[in-house]
Amino acid sequence: MLYSTVTPADKRAALRAALASGELLRFPGAFNPLSARLITEKGFEGVYISGAVISADLGLPDIGLTTLTEVAGRAAQISRMSDLPSLVDADTGFGEPMNVARTVQQLEDAGVAGLHIEDQVNPKRCGHLDGKAVVDEDTAIKRIKAAVSARRDANLLIMARTDIRALDGLNSAIDRAKALVDAGADAIFPEAMVDLAEFEAVRAAVDVPILANMTEFGKSELFTNQQLADVGVNIVIYPVSLLRLAMGAAERGLDTILAEGSLTSRVPEMQTRARLYELLDYQSYGSFDTSVFNFTLDGNR
Ligand SMILES: C[C@](O)(C(=O)O)[C@H](CC(=O)O)C(=O)O
Ligand SMILES: [Mg+2]
Known part of the structure; x- marks a missing residue:
């Protein structure tokens, strides 16, 4: 009820322990705080907070227009909805290394368990687009280095993302990943790997956890959890997937109103009122005030 029962410090410690287990951790992207509850309830290991989703949510392209305040605010709203560790996309860190330091502290205060900072220039773009x-x-x-020195909780996971693969090839990505680990990165996000062999090569080159980005309509094939685990990937993200699913359904629903004059035919696809209330844990709020949850849905359609 109300908020996470686990402190950010405990979530960070739990993420470190989970990564040490060597199991593949699955982090779907929450497109809003409520979807973080769904991810938690379904039994995933973590929640991803995507820059592309935060931008799209505001109706903006993912080119570094969002501010640190907006991202930290959304990260806090989403992180507090789940007992799971969250990993937030900090883009290029919102400026110079000094800004990166502030970014890390703001996101740490937002309650995330980890964040990634990439090596793109500004304006940045989705890692699966050409022309980066x-x-x-x-x-x-x-x-x-700025990120690592700024954190106050040693368990906050500082992940370095490199976008260099698309420009200079796999060997450059491996060289850069090694340099970023030497600089103190706790984990590596090798962006836009084209096949499993590339993940395997990065895995062999560095001694820290690596992340696979299973974004749809990108440069990477959508590998299964088993395939990723077999090549030693530690975290898989589905960053924009829930937003894409939800927006696909929303568009079909709007078209149905136009075509049929009602949404009756779409009702079976909808999350029911009862399921929504269950997810919200509505009933528990009766423990504060018995007049809050004193209805049944029996008379509802
Ligand atoms: C992971 C990512 O950075 C994100 O913001 O979610 C994006 C996802 C996408 O645009 O598909 C990315 O650059 O890969
Ligand atoms: Mg991003």
Whole structure:
């Protein structure tokens, strides 16, 4: 009821322990706080907070227009809805290394268990689009060093994302990943890997957990959990998937009103009122005030 029963510090410790187990951790992207509850209830290991989703939610393209305040605010709203650890997309860190340091502290205060900072230039773009550009190694390292030195909880997971694969190939991605680990990164997000062999090569090159981004309509094939686990991937994200599913359903629903003059034919696809209330744990609020949950849905359609 109301909020997570686990403190951010405990979630960070739990994420560290889960990563140490070597099991593949599945982090679907929550497109709002309520969807984080669904992810939690279904038994996933973590919640991803996507920059692409936060941007899209505001009707903006994912090109670095969102502010640290907006991202930290959304990260806090989503993180507090779940007992699971959350991993937030900190894009390029919102500025120079000094800004990266502030970003880390703000996101830490928002209650996330980890965050990733990428080596793209600004304006950035989705890692699965063509025409990206990355900063030089020295700048990328400075971002990660700033992030590591700024955290107050040693368990906050600082993940370095490199977008260099799409520009300079796999060997450059491996070199950069190693340099970022040497700079203090706790984990690596090798963006836009094209096949499993590439994940395997990154896995072999670094000694820290690695993440696979199973975003749809991108450069990577959508590998199964088993395939990813077999090549030693530690975290898989489905960053925009729930938003895509929900928006697909919303669009079909709007078309149905236009075509049929009613949504009756779509009702079987909808989450019911009873299921929504269950997810909200509505009934528990009666423990504060017995007049809050004193109805049944028996008379409802
Ligand atoms: C993971 C990602 O950074 C995100 O913001 O969710 C995006 C996802 C996407 O745009 O499909 C990415 O750059 O891969
Ligand atoms: Mg992103």
